[in-house]
Amino acid sequence: MLLVGCIALLLGWMGIGLAGLLRPRSVALTGRFLFPLGALLGFALAGLAAASLVGGGIERLIVPLGLPGLPAHLRLDPLSSVFLVLLGASSGGISLFAGGYFRAGEGTPPGLLCLQYHLFLASMGLVLIADDAYSFLVAWEVMALSSYFLVVTQHRMAEIRSAGFLYLLMAHVGAICLLLSFGVLQGGSWQFTFAAMRAAHLSPGWAAAAFMLALVGFGAKAGLVPLHVWLPEAHPAAPSPVSALMSGVMLKTAVYGMLRVGLDLLGPPVWWWGLAPLILGLLTIFYGVLFAAVQTDMKRLLAYSSVENIGIVFTGIGLTIVFAGSGMKAVAALALLATLYHCLNHSFMKSLLFLGTGSVLHATGERNLGRLGGLIHRMPWVAWLTLIGTLAIAGLPPLNGFVSEWLLLQSFLFADHLPHAFVNLLIPMGMALVALGAALAGYVMVKFYGVIFLGQPREASLAQAHDCGWLERVGLTWLALGCLALGLFPLQVINALGAVTRQLIGAAVPQASPHWWLLAPVPGRPVSYGPLVFLTATLAVVLLTVFGVRLTYHQRVRRGPAWDCGFGALTPRMQDTAEGFGQPIRHLFQSFFEIERELPAPADRAPHYRIAIRERIWKLAYEPIAGAVERLANTAARVQQGRISIYLLYSFATLLVLLAVALMS
Amino acid sequence: MSALDWITQVLEMVVALAAAPALLGWVNQCRAWLQNRRAPSLWLPYRSLHKLFHKEAVIAENASPLFRIAPYVVFGAMVLAAGIIPSMGTRLPLVVSADAIALVGLLAAARMFMTLAAMDVGTAFGTLGARREMMVGFLAEPALLMVIFVASLVSSSTALPAITEHLASGHLGLSPGLAFSAVAFILVLLAENARIPVDNPATHLELTMIHEAMVLEYSARHLALMEWGAQLKLFNYVCIGFALFLPWGVATGHIGPVGLLVAIPALAVKLAAAGAGLALIETVSAKMRVMRIPEFLGTAFLFAVLGLLVHVLLGA
Numbered sequence: 012m013l014l015v016g017c018i019a020l021l022l023g024w025m026g027i028g029l030a031g032l033l034r035p036r037s038v039a040l041t042g043r044f045l046f047p048l049g050a051l052l053g054f055a056l057a058g059l060a061a062a063s064l065v066g067g068g069i070e071r072l073i074v075p076l077g078l079p080g081l082p083a084h085l086r087l088d089p090l091s092s093v094f095l096v097l098l099g100a101s102s103g104g105i106s107l108f109a110g111g112y113f114r115a116g117e118g119t120p121p122g123l124l125c126l127q128y129h130l131f132l133a134s135m136g137l138v139l140i141a142d143d144a145y146s147f148l149v150a151w152e153v154m155a156l157s158s159y160f161l162v163v164t165q166h167r168m169a170e171i172r173s174a175g176f177l178y179l180l181m182a183h184v185g186a187i188c189l190l191l192s193f194g195v196l197q198g199g200s201w202q203f204t205f206a207a208m209r210a211a212h213l214s215p216g217w218a219a220a221a222f223m224l225a226l227v228g229f230g231a232k233a234g235l236v237p238l239h240v241w242l243p244e245a246h247p248a249a250p251s252p253v254s255a256l257m258s259g260v261m262l263k264t265a266v267y268g269m270l271r272v273g274l275d276l277l278g279p280p281v282w283w284w285g286l287a288p289l290i291l292g293l294l295t296i297f298y299g300v301l302f303a304a305v306q307t308d309m310k311r312l313l314a315y316s317s318v319e320n321i322g323i324v325f326t327g328i329g330l331t332i333v334f335a336g337s338g339m340k341a342v343a344a345l346a347l348l349a350t351l352y353h354c355l356n357h358s359f360m361k362s363l364l365f366l367g368t369g370s371v372l373h374a375t376g377e378r379n380l381g382r383l384g385g386l387i388h389r390m391p392w393v394a395w396l397t398l399i400g401t402l403a404i405a406g407l408p409p410l411n412g413f414v415s416e417w418l419l420l421q422s423f424l425f426a427d428h429l430p431h432a433f434v435n436l437l438i439p440m441g442m443a444l445v446a447l448g449a450a451l452a453g454y455v456m457v458k459f460y461g462v463i464f465l466g467q468p469r470e471a472s473l474a475q476a477h478d479c480g481w482l483e484r485v486g487l488t489w490l491a492l493g494c495l496a497l498g499l500f501p502l503q504v505i506n507a508l509g510a511v512t513r514q515l516i517g518a519a520v521p522q523a524s525p526h527w528w529l530l531a532p533v534p535g536r537p538v539s540y541g542p543l544v545f546l547t548a549t550l551a552v553v554l555l556t557v558f559g560v561r562l563t564y565h566q567r568v569r570r571g572p573a574w575d576c577g578f579g580a581l582t583p584r585m586q587d588t589a590e591g592f593g594q595p596i597r598h599l600f601q602s603f604f605e606i607e608r609e610l611p612a613p614a615d616r617a618p619h620y621r622i623a624i625r626e627r628i629w630k631l632a633y634e635p636i637a638g639a640v641e642r643l644a645n646t647a648a649r650v651q652q653g654r655i656s657i658y659l660l661y662s663f664a665t666l667l668v669l670l671a672v673a674l675m676s
Numbered sequence: 677m678s679a680l681d682w683i684t685q686v687l688e689m690v691v692a693l694a695a696a697p698a699l700l701g702w703v704n705q706c707r708a709w710l711q712n713r714r715a716p717s718l719w720l721p722y723r724s725l726h727k728l729f730h731k732e733a734v735i736a737e738n739a740s741p742l743f744r745i746a747p748y749v750v751f752g753a754m755v756l757a758a759g760i761i762p763s764m765g766t767r768l769p770l771v772v773s774a775d776a777i778a779l780v781g782l783l784a785a786a787r788m789f790m791t792l793a794a795m796d797v798g799t800a801f802g803t804l805g806a807r808r809e810m811m812v813g814f815l816a817e818p819a820l821l822m823v824i825f826v827a828s829l830v831s832s833s834t835a836l837p838a839i840t841e842h843l844a845s846g847h848l849g850l851s852p853g854l855a856f857s858a859v860a861f862i863l864v865l866l867a868e869n870a871r872i873p874v875d876n877p878a879t880h881l882e883l884t885m886i887h888e889a890m891v892l893e894y895s896a897r898h899l900a901l902m903e904w905g906a907q908l909k910l911f912n913y914v915c916i917g918f919a920l921f922l923p924w925g926v927a928t929g930h931i932g933p934v935g936l937l938v939a940i941p942a943l944a945v946k947l948a949a950a951g952a953g954l955a956l957i958e959t960v961s962a963k964m965r966v967m968r969i970p971e972f973l974g975t976a977f978l979f980a981v982l983g984l985l986v987h988v989l990l991g992a
Binding site: 384385387388398402405406407408413417420421424427435436438439440442443446447449450451453454456457460461462465466467529536537538539540541542543545548549552553556557560564565567568570571572573574575576581583585586587592594595596599 | 808
């Protein structure tokens with residue numbers, strides 16, 4: 012029954028989308044009515060999926076849709092439920108925000124935008140409940156296309172069109188790999204239902220091939236290095252709610268697909284498969300966070316931060332497979348928990364941050380960090396809610412980002428029991444990279460928050476900035492509350508996720524503590540974490556300090572001009588810009604970046620400093636590949652002469668060849 | 677959880693609060709003696725704090741509430757951290773809720789609030805200090821985490837008391853992995869507490885400052901809390917070092933009030949020795965240029981990773 016409810020809600024989303032076409036230019040209809048209604052459906056979907064997750068059952072349904080003889084198989088199991096909860100809960104917050112965000116005159120008319128948006132939501136839902144390769148790929152393609160149209164909302168700008176093209180291209184490179192992967196997975200039965208794939212017996216070589224193809228296909232969607240190049244282009248191009256949806260939710264559908272293929276369809280995994288996602292994931296963490304640290308565009312910075320977080324998730328997937336393949340089921344379950352938990356966390360905190368940048372963008376019209384500053388005074392709602400997301404994504408206790416990193420590090424600490432000597436040496440490097448990534452994420456987030464919201468306004472026009480509207484506030488608050496709840500009640504979340512680890516690994520993480528507030532997931536080791544006590548103790552100490560100071564001494568405060576060591580002549584332009592704050596990283600990791608710098612000459616009347624940073628991967632890999640494709644296409648183009656007599660000649664020659672072939676055989 | 681455990685818990689925080697300024701005073705005294713100067717009084721840090729608390733606070737006009745909250749958060753985090761580190765006893769009720777990874781997270785949270793507050797007023801020196809502090813932090817924090825991981829792998833737990841109990845009960849020699857991490861830890865301690873090769877706590881030159889540049893805009897009680905917090909941070913780091921590498925004298929298990937009474941003088945002796953050692957290091961080394969700091973901390977990070985590798989290769 013829950014599955015039928017989910018399908019009804021997905022159909023409801025499509026209906027809302029179509030309703031937007033009734034009055035395509037009306038912001039009042041879409042913004043005040045349709046988007047909030049979509050948000051309600053999202054919350055309902057999250058509720059239904061949560062009920063299914065707690066029940067732990069599996070529901071199947073065959074719907075006679077699509078081509079004759081190819082009905083759509085649908086299925087709701089714990090794995091899809093988790094991701095449906097993620098989809099419903101985060102998209103609810105994002106839709107509420109979007110209701111207040113979209114305005115007239117932003118490229119695509121609001122009604123059409125509403126259709127694309129809700130089609131995007133419904134297709135993501137369908138990806139999660141599809142139970143055969145056919146409907147999965149159809150939903151996957153609808154998801155890619157609808158999000159492409161959302162990315163190019165501002166289609167009058169050339170760079171946004173080219174960003175959209177890059178996104179579409181990478182989406183299809185990935186889709187081809189998925190197609191091939193499913194082709195291998197059916198294992199000669201020519202049945203494309205997932206049930207048949209689970210039953211198929213593949214030889215080890217073919218199974219590995221299917222896994223690696225899936226890794227490339229889903230990795231391209233998720234943004235795994237070196238297939239991440241579309242993310243930093245597409246996220247800044249899209250309107251902020253769409254960026255939030257793509258980064259917060261769509262990337263997770265790729266993670267879902269990876270888990271579905273790697274741990275479910277392929278049966279018990281072989282341990283060395285896990286090395287590929289593990290190593291790529293670790294590289295992605297480091298690469299993503301380094302580039303995030305040197306960005307000057309706030310949405311681009313967040314896009315690279317998403318790359319980093321996807322790296323954490325794939326590291327978790329890799330560890331899960333290595334442990335599960337080595338027979339350490341309890342630890343594999345722990346690593347899988349960390350993976351799923353981080354997906355949930357990232358979906359809330361990254362959506363929150365992207366929406367925060369959206370509000371800033373609306374209020375100031377500026378995406379460049381170097382022209383912002385001091386917005387905490389003008390936009391307190393956005394600033395304080397974004398602070399929660401900032402602290403969460405920096406992995407600070409007692410917020411949610413810390414929980415998943417804690418779980419991941421705990422599962423790393425079991426790695427010295429692995430029976431593979433070579434991998435044992437890899438693990439310390441892995442831990443070092445995860446730790447370094449977490450610390451650098453803190454650097455990135457201080458830069459992000461400090462430059463946008465703190466300090467003095469770097470431009471005079473920022474004085475006119477205004478706080479966001481009430482629908483936007485509700486959406487932001489919902490996501491911030493999600494970050495808090497996921498951080499403070501990890502045990503309840505983990506108990507709910509237990510159904511997934513039982514389904515995929517066949518083991519659950521035991522709870523070694525009798526207390527409901529204490530997370531103790533490691534059997535036989537005195538390891539525990541209690542965020543509620545942690546928060547209470549921190550608050551108690553801080554409040555005691557406040558009252559202690561107040562009671563013992565006076566409370567006199569005087570406001571005066573900033574002291575600044577008495578220099579006095581310093582202006583707001585002398586604060587660190589984004590380039591300035593990222594300078595140590597740029598300097599230290601020079602060899603990673605392709606830096607183009609324009610320095611002013613000594614006698615310059617109007618000195619100007621400009622620095623542009625690109626990824627080396629463009630010159631090393633993508634541009635040669637694009638060049639080769641273009642040369643190949645040019646060679647093939649010689650066949651096309653544009654004269655009808657030539658084409659008739661081709662037809663005649665083909666006919667002759669076919670006749671010859673027919674006569675020979 | 678007996679009443680004695682709670683007493684130990686509160687005692688640890690109170691002792692940290694009371695002794696942290698004295699530790700700094702002691703380091704300054706030793707430094708003065710080593711440099712043939714007349715030493716300031718051991719009680720000078722207390723007098724400075726007292727004076728600061730009595731003054732009227734002057735806050736910049738454009739400071740946001742974050743600026744006023746930050747000193748309390750930083751100070752509170754350091755007090756809480758003192759309660760998590762087993763400096764005298766290992767039966768601490770709070771530790772169940774916060775293991776060593778959470779401790780590193782707590783220290784990172786304090787750092788984050790401090791840097792955000794430094795950027796809040798929007799002065800050139802504040803942002804400069806914040807940027808440098810994060811530059812120190814992004815290498816020092818993972819190095820500290822790796823040091824803790826070596827000890828965690830040795831003792832199969834990330835809870836600091838369990839680590840201390842395991843190391844205190846076992847053989848006396850350092851394991852090779854721990855030896856590497858001990859070197860890494862000393863480097864991290866110097867960097868995190870703004871000591872000499874990395875930052876000069878006595879500098880008056882703004883351009884070379886790290887920690888001092890961040891608190892330039894603070895005055896009176898806010899400055900007092902920041903300073904006290906920094907003293908607590910030094911105290912905490914030294915105690916983390918004791919917990920990981922010199923766990924002797926700590927009351928392990930249910931020893932009772934006698935064990936606690938032994939633990940206090942043991943801690944005092946260890947602190948005095950560590951303070952003298954710190955002063956010696958600071959006297960024989962010179963402050964390095966800012967862009968050399970990552971090399972210094974990179975060395976610490978590499979040592980910590982080496983420690984882990986050595987442990988995995990030899991141990992297990």
